[in-house]
Amino acid sequence: METIGKSIIRKEALDKVTGTAKYTSDHLSLPMLHAKMVISPYAHANITHIDLSEAWKIPGVRAILAGEKFPLTGEEIRDRPPIAYDKVRYCGEVVAVIVADSPAIAKRASSLIKVNYEPLPVVNSPNQAYENNAPVVHENIDSYERIKNVYPEVNTNIANRTKIRKGDMELGWQRTEIVVEADFSFSPSDHAAMETRCVIAEIREDETVVITSSSQSPFMIKKLLHVYFHIDIGKIVVNVPLVGGAYGGKASVQLELIAYLASKAVHGRKVKILNSREEDLITSPVHIGLDATIKLGCSRDGVLQAAEILYLFDGGAYSDKAVDISRAGAVDCTGPYRINNIQCDALCMYTNHPYAAPFRGFGHSEVMFVFERTMDMLAKKLKMDPIELRLINAIKPGDTTPTQLAVNKSNVGNVSECILKLKKIMNWDEGSIKQVSNTKVRSKGICCTWKNSTIDPDASSGVTLTFNPDGSINIISGVVEIGTGTKSVLAQMLAEKLKMDVRQIYVQMEVNTKSTPDHWKTVSSRGSFMAGRALLNAADDIIRQLKDLTACILRCSKVDLEVGLGKVYLKDTPDIFLNIKDICYGYMYPNGNAIGGQIIGRGTYIQRRVTYLDPETGAGNPGPEWTVAAQGIELEFDLLDYTYNVIRAATVVDVGKVLNEKTALGQIIGGMSMGISFAGRETFQFDQAGRILNPQLRTYRPLRYGEHPKYEVEFVETPVIDGPYGARSAGEHGLIGMPAALANSLSAAAEVDLNQLPLIPELIWKTKEGAVDDSL
């Protein structure tokens, strides 16, 4: 391999270090109007009155949207008004939008809108939502339109229930000799991308709707605008330039709807809406929370026998993507182990919290925290080494997944190899806990993870390749460059395939839904898998056309031809060839006759044999493959004040094939950093009325420089046979195990089970005090 695996510099690198890289908000054009939102200070309340009179008095106000009933929206259940009507269901919900000549005017006018609320009882956690007498967040769930395979339960807060029923629970419990039971919980948090969401919308004279958005889902915006507002789908054009961090949070379609309505209110004039940091944290969708109860049993030899799990996902006020996240939590409801008897209910609960968007890992860091923490509790009770327990149970070809899919060498990575490598990196044999001074202990914790994707079964991706007259090629793909470097990796794949210099390949960074082939969404780490397959098909298409043309010109059979190094040549006599640059725009005979024309390659990929899940048992094939990993954390814990320092974080991940080493490392390490931050410190603080107390980056505080540990990453390469060059997805997998590994390490250090997040010293103190109280 020439190009694959190398750390080739990304295509947009120079733009990004010189300040010329353009993001949505960098598009300045005059004249443009500006929108500002008014958001609810209450988590649950009736809107009794809205007074706009003072706001209208400000010169330069062009439109105010409030108190109007717009079509309901939502990806699976249409339960969400784009702007609240009659009622608010979360703190931060949009109740009015002002459109004005400048951001300053819009802001001033927004402060003059008076909204009267009548507060209602608040549902402040999924556990509370699940109680029989809980207030109901949506009274009429059965009246909402919804897609197939969603099952809201009337008169409850249950938006959807996914059931996993595998094996025979009775038998499983019979064989169980050791059992642990535990409860877990954590509140919603956020993606906190550095670029706040921004949308520019306009409706042109011919009714074309043009949206520019910082989004992971341009094609979904197009589809949903069509579905919600009955706009002809061909008249919707969505542009996405570079995106300044997304992590799943920009996969939801939310601000685009408001921008569209705002533009409509001013007769289609161009309107820009840029989230303030506060709005970006709480008004736009957030990272999901979870309450969980688990019972896990094994026989005395450590073989897992039965798992009974209840996951109550905090979908928040509106179901949108949370239904799907809870479904993903069911699909991979256990760690990557052979467990023959599983009963799991994964519920998407309505609460009065901000609603959830996908978050890097899509439900997996959440359920792996629960399951892998429980594994450590089980190991402790068994008096078995946690690594040993995981090795005994690691899933292998011939086993089945919770959705009863047979595992083979290709569709699931090698868990045991990951564990064994991690064991070495962590110097596990030297012991996992050590007193280093009178007041400090060093402690190690590990976990295993896996993840498949649960995107729509018919999700697809397309790529077009066009030649330039010098034989260089442009790649046009619907993958959004959100920071993962996927488009540069596509260039590497093409260079490899056509045996050409990667510098001869250009990548169109921006997506325009009119001229760019569809890519379902840039989510679920599926960019390089799906677009990669589409790209390789497009390359085959080019090769076929080049050979056809050359066969005609050189008067030979096309099977005798080979493409590479800028040439089409005879396999057995390579000195007979044509330069690609001389034929990629057609070929001209000496007398002026010409044949061919610009060569344009096209390729598509659609997921293969993915199914919906059986509503009663969950059986089915959720996606193309599982990436597996083993992860560990070593930290130093202060026995007096319960503070700690994460010293190093390690990941061994089976990526199938490393396509670009530094890009892959960056993805894994970036994920680990985000996971440590989420697990160790990030959460929204809700008061009893469901109001959020910390919607700012100084009170909601992600990891900063200097707070980062030493990172160690190793790869295992078990190819997925139908992946491009055998590569598995890897964008999320660094993050997934960090909460569990951190919690396991800290639980060992503090000698108490820490089953909540974030793992701040106060939680450790409270849990320890609680444990002391219990023992009295």
Add this chain to the structure above:
Amino acid sequence: MSLSEGMKHQFYLNVNQEERSVVISPSDILLSVLREQLGLTGSKPGCYNGDCGACTIDINGTPIKSCLMLAIEAIDKNITTIEGLKDTPIQKSFVEHFAFQCGYCTPGFIMNCNALIQKHPNASDEVIEEWLESNICRCTGYKEIEEAVKSVLHSNK
């Protein structure tokens, strides 16, 4: 975001070694003026509140969060934005060390690192940390940024 629509006046700002005329009111934030009037969109808004560092620029050799400074405060000062840096070692080092992913925090980090390198060519780990903890990067694990800045600092020695 020009938060006030009050009286506007013409002033000159010295940006990237050019004299640029701007029409501003006293309450206009430097970040907004740079972006909206001068088209220098390399400096990014992330919070307008001093918390994220994405808007960091250089004023007379000191990194400053341009969302916390009024444009009129910058009159008679030397303003350098990311657009004013050309082929500096730190830019090259960021590329080589893969010290960015989405790139949104990058101009702010580079401006901060560049000033650090000028002021403290022998910066210790503590000094580097003290300087760089004012910026947030949500994509990388800071490891690559650490490597990028240290490789320039150490090559100075």
